[in-house]
Amino acid sequence: MASSTSSVSHSNQPQLTKFKIALCQITVSLDKKRNIDRARLMIKDAAKMGAKLVVLPEMWNCPYANENFPIYAEDFDNRELSPSFMMLSEVARSEGVTVVGGSIPERCGDQLYLYNTCCVFRTDGNLIAKHRKIHLFDLTGEVCFKESDTITAGDGPTVVDTDVGRIGIGICHDLRFPELAMLYRDRVYASTDLIKFLNCSHWAVDNQLFVATCSPARDSSGSYMIWGHSTLVGPFGEVLATSGHEETTIIAEIDYSMCSLRRENLPLEKQKRGDIYQFIDCTNELNSQQ
Numbered sequence: 001m002a003s004s005t006s007s008v009s010h011s012n013q014p015q016l017t018k019f020k021i022a023l024c025q026i027t028v029s030l031d032k033k034r035n036i037d038r039a040r041l042m043i044k045d046a047a048k049m050g051a052k053l054v055v056l057p058e059m060w061n062c063p064y065a066n067e068n069f070p071i072y073a074e075d076f077d078n079r080e081l082s083p084s085f086m087m088l089s090e091v092a093r094s095e096g097v098t099v100v101g102g103s104i105p106e107r108c109g110d111q112l113y114l115y116n117t118c119c120v121f122r123t124d125g126n127l128i129a130k131h132r133k134i135h136l137f138d139l140t141g142e143v144c145f146k147e148s149d150t151i152t153a154g155d156g157p158t159v160v161d162t163d164v165g166r167i168g169i170g171i172c173h174d175l176r177f178p179e180l181a182m183l184y185r186d187r188v189y190a191s192t193d194l195i196k197f198l199n200c201s202h203w204a205v206d207n208q209l210f211v212a213t214c215s216p217a218r219d220s221s222g223s224y225m226i227w228g229h230s231t232l233v234g235p236f237g238e239v240l241a242t243s244g245h246e247e248t249t250i251i252a253e254i255d256y257s258m259c260s261l262r263r264e265n266l267p268l269e270k271q272k273r274g275d276i277y278q279f280i281d282c283t284n285e286l287n288s289q290q
C-alpha cells in the first residue's frame, strides 16, 4: 500500500457487530527476534481465546528510543527484509483475525526517512491500512525527548473498514488531540500506546464510541518509562477492561449496539450547536451603548 495515510478497504465478509478484542501488552526487549516470536505467540493465544480483533502496542519490536529506531526499522516494500511485517501478515491469515499491528519503525525505500507506522492486516493476511504517527512526541522539561530527531510525521488520519467494522487508528501522542477522536466518531478508535492517559475515557464519552489503547508492559530500565495499563473504554466512558503494568493480554467484548443505544438516548450529534461555537467580538456594540 503506497499511501501513508487514510485508507478504507472493503472486505467481502459480513462485518461483525459484536466480537472479542485482544490488547496484547507485550514486554519489549532488545532482542528483535524474541519480540517478534513473543508477539506471534500472544496473537495466536488471543485468537484461541476467541478474539477477532487483536491490537499490539507502539514500537513493539523495538525499545522506544531514538537510537534504536534506525536499527530496528523495516522497509515494508522489501518484504524479505521485513520480518515483523511478514509475521503480522502470516498470523492474521493463519488465525483468521484482524490485526492492528501496533507500530514499528518504518524505513521508506532508499530515502532516509523513518516513520512510526501502524499496519493493519485483514483476516486473509493482506495489508489494508498503514498509519504513520501524525503527532510526534517532542517533550522538554524534567524529561526531555524529541521523537522528531529521527522520525518524520505522517500526513493524515487513517480509517479502515475491516471484518470487525470501521476502525480509526492513532499512535500514542496522536491520542492527545481531540480532533482525531471527533473524526473517528463513527468507529472504534484503536490506539497503540506507551502511556495510558485519561483521554481515552474522554474521547469515548464525548464521541460515544469504543476507544481501545494498547501499551507495552512496563520497563523501568529504559530511558523512557513505559506505563502499561492497556484499556478498553465503552461509549459511555465506562472502563470495560484494563490491565496492570505487567505482560498480559486483555480480552474484552465490543458490542456496537451500545454505541447506537447511547446515541439514541443522548443524541449529542443533534444537540450540538455548531452555529454558536465561536467568539463574537462585541466591543463596538458595547461601546456604542455607553
Ligand SMILES: O=C(O)CCC(=O)C(=O)O
Pocket (backbone or CB within 6 Å): 058, 136, 137, 171, 172, 173, 174, 176, 194, 195, 197
Ligand atoms: O502524550 C503523551 O503523554 C505520551 C506520548 C508518547 O509517549 C508517545 O507518543 O510516544
